Amino acid sequence: MSTQPPPNTADNPWPVRTLSLKLADWIHRLGQVWVEGQLTQINRRPGTRTAFLTLRDPAADLSLSLTCDPDLLRRSEVPLTEGARVVVYGRPSFYTGRGTLSLRVTDIRPVGIGQLLARIERVKALLAAEGLFDVRRKRVLPFLPYTVGLISGRGSAAQRDVVAVATARWSTVQFRLSEVPVQGPSAVPAIVEHLQLLDRDPQVEVIVIARGGGSVEDLLPFSDETLLRAVADCRTPVVSAIGHEPDNPLLDLVADLRAATPTDAAKQVVPEVAAELAAIEELRGRSANALRNWVRREEHLIDGLRARPVLARPHRLVDDQRAVVDRFRADLRRAIDHHLTAERHQQAQLAGRLATLGPAQTLARGYAVVQRIDDAAPHAVSSVDQLPPGAQVRIRVADGAARAVVVDPEGTP
Template identity: 65%
Template sequence: MSNTPESAWPVRTINTKIAEWLHKLGQVWVEGQLTQINRRPGTRTAFLTLRDPAADISIQVTCSPDLLTRAQVPLTEGARVVMLGRPVFYTGRGTVSLRVTEIRPVGIGELLARIERLRQLLAAEGLFDTARKRPLPFLPGTIGLITGRASAAERDIVSVARSRWPAVRFEVRNAPVQGPSAVPQILGHLAQLDADPHVDVIILARGGGSVEDLLPFSDEALCRAVAKATTAVVSAIGHEPDSPLLDLVADLRAATPTDAAKRVVPDVIAELSQIRELRSRSAGALRNWVTTQVRGLDSLRGRPVLANPFRIVDDRVDEIERATRDIRRDVARCVGSEEQRVDHLAARLATLGPAQTLARGYAVVQRVPGAASSSDEQPHVVNSVHDMPIGSQLRVRVADGATRAAVMGVEKKN
């Protein structure tokens, strides 16, 4: 049958086709958590709601009331079950339900095995690593608390925290802590408190319970939400033998709600006592340091060089004066010795000089240029008769003066 705007299918046709397609799917095994059981006396059909434990998704289930009666264990809301059924589409109402023919409750052993598989998966993803855990604030101003309504856990946490630090504030969110509606409400409160900038730390608290009661705290969606939270989360489930996965994902695991209050809120009396002790120790250390420094200064001031700074100068005065006298004496001796040496050299110079030679009758003969000679010619001492040709003008220097002479003749040495 063609399908065009001119030949559109009626509602009955599309519903019939959907029903035929779902019928082809055949029987399937489905696992979930019972959140509602409606079994009316005298009716031939029981209505149930099956919810996905890891997401806010559910499906309507129908079955024979005898099927519920023949169950291996009594089926209650919150029970984990596995069902065999066929999807059915009701063309009249346009709704889908699952018509089941077999219901098997999931035993404790199977639940623990599934929790173990989930633990291995989350560990492989690094959600349990110590490096990603956030430190708790030293003094939280506001604490977010998610717990059951009017529970002993809430009373213990609030009373212990305020006895330790009266100024602490709480943002309390009440939610079911077991059963099918626990995880969705806890997730909503967790997101709300994590988005509140005034909340410094969040505590998830419950006063212990059986393995079945603690199943919501091993829910995958809750574990991943706690891992994503930007605010530090404390797990205070109040149990010891069994550890839900929340303990491994949370930033801190407390043994009990009371222990969570003690570990999140510091004791004001203990802190004040420690402050007084630290102040006393600091003051004592400062006094000891000052005393040590004063003693050091007194020791320095007591040293001779600082007690009488001019003593070192006075001690050197005599030495300086003695050195000055020695230097002057040595200089005078050196000057006198040099004067004697100069006098001796002057006497020798005078003895060997030309003046003494002239005084002994010797003369110095110089040839001077005549009128016909060049004006540039200078007088010069003659050493040979060859330097004194006949007619040469001579200057004869003796001890008491000089005279001029002319060469009249030459007598050569034989």
């Protein structure tokens, strides 16, 4: 029967050789693998059958030791140099004697321009699908930034161009300079680190990533997915100023603004003081002219209003209305006088007719009115039958009246 090995405990530790053998066993099980990276060191040792290389991850601070036959390097169709992008095929090996890991390579293939461009297109399609190129994500640059963060190569022409042009345009602009490798395997990690530092600086209002022109391989870090996602996560607006006009790394699509050259970036970020002052003077002149024209129009309008009769002679309207009222009063008085005259004339006519028809005129012609006054109610007598003997009567004539007693009434013959 097989016996189980004792458990690994503090009282029963493994010796170093046991751990090394177990690690070697596990690593050797991985088998042959393909790995991509950038060559950062190539060491050909004369007189030996082994060449030593270092393969670095282009987007992270990680590297792996490689070993291969020197003939493998000499047979390469493209000369292998430090910084070259390659794909290697080999088996991981753990050397128990030194406790080191390396990859024994049997095939090295340089990554050609076509392959690099194809991989860039795949990254472009991926980020476009995620919306990192959407124009709605673009942030507006500040009109007059006080502090500009500048990521560029140490003492590079791009750095000098940006600083010189921006300072000439606006002398008070300040820069936070971050000098980093702009090509090679260490470019992406360094750029990402400094980008995050500038983004956390509250005084930095805009960040410019600048580099001069170069080949596709030289500009490859600026199409790296890690850098592009870092730029997309920035809260501070980022300006891409990579290469010359024909160069179009993917950073141009993710950045908030794409400048054709570093010089153009300085012009885009910092306004020109002379042009701005000229624009201010022009606006002041236009504002003054507009104000003067407005005052002239208002004065002309006021003069027109003042020239109107109602404002030139404000009492004229009252005078005109007063004349109308006086005319109406005169018309009304004439109408009333005419009406009174007509009424007086009619009254005179009626009075004349009344006088003609009244009893006074009849009495004046010799007639008399006889009233019986001994009854309970005196009344005029119109018949002899109303005058019995002894009846008391009142006889009214034109100039007065007299009382009498009926002695003998006489009937009509």
